[in-house]
Amino acid sequence: GDLLVLDDVPESYQVLTRKVMAMTKWVADNIDPDFMFKTDDDSYVDLHTLVATFLQVESPDLPLYFGEFTTKNLKLTTSFDAAPMGRWYTKPEHFPIDMQRYAIGAGYALSRPLVKHVSRMAKGSEFQIP
Numbered sequence: 001g002d003l004l005v006l007d008d009v010p011e012s013y014q015v016l017t018r019k020v021m022a023m024t025k026w027v028a029d030n031i032d033p034d035f036m037f038k039t040d041d042d043s044y045v046d047l048h049t050l051v052a053t054f055l056q057v058e059s060p061d062l063p064l065y066f067g068e069f070t071t072k073n074l075k076l077t078t079s080f081d082a083a084p085m086g087r088w089y090t091k092p093e094h095f096p097i098d099m100q101r102y103a104i105g106a107g108y109a110l111s112r113p114l115v116k117h118v119s120r121m122a123k124g125s126e127f128q129i130p
Contacts, residue, residue, distance in 0.1 A: 021122035024110075028119035034060035036115045039107030050109075060112050067108025 009015065009022045020038065027036050035054050039045055057064065110118065 021118060024115055025119040025122045028115050033112065033115070035109050035111055037107060037109040043106040045107065054109070057111070062111060063113040063117070064111040065108065065114060066110075067103055068105040069103055 004023060004026065006019065006022050006026065009019050023038070024036065027033065035057075037045075037050065053066070054060075
């Protein structure tokens with residue numbers, strides 16, 4: 001079993017945040033790993049290098065994030081997809097404020113304290129994670 005199926009979360013890009021929070025909560029509640037790695041299903045992962053990197057960490061109890069974030073806050077002035085019928089079209093009025101920095105890239109890893117933190121934040125959040 002290397003596939004986690006979350007029956008209570010729809011399979012849709014539009015609920016990606018809910019899926020990630022539900023996955024993180026499940027991992028924290030059921031596994032309690034040193035690290036959790038999340039990647040896109042169309043990404044290649046060099047597991048040897050990834051594990052070697054984790055093994056170099058002095059303690060998985062340090063709050064560590066491996067990945068990339070946007071470099072600055074973004075002011076959204078147009079939709080993500082300019083075509084109103086496009087798959088990722090988002091109305092500009094849905095983002096009337098500056099967007100905060102957010103994770104980008106094909107994958108990221110969290111150490112144990114961050115997995116637990118995200119899990120705690122997921123409980124009772126607007127994403128309805130029980």
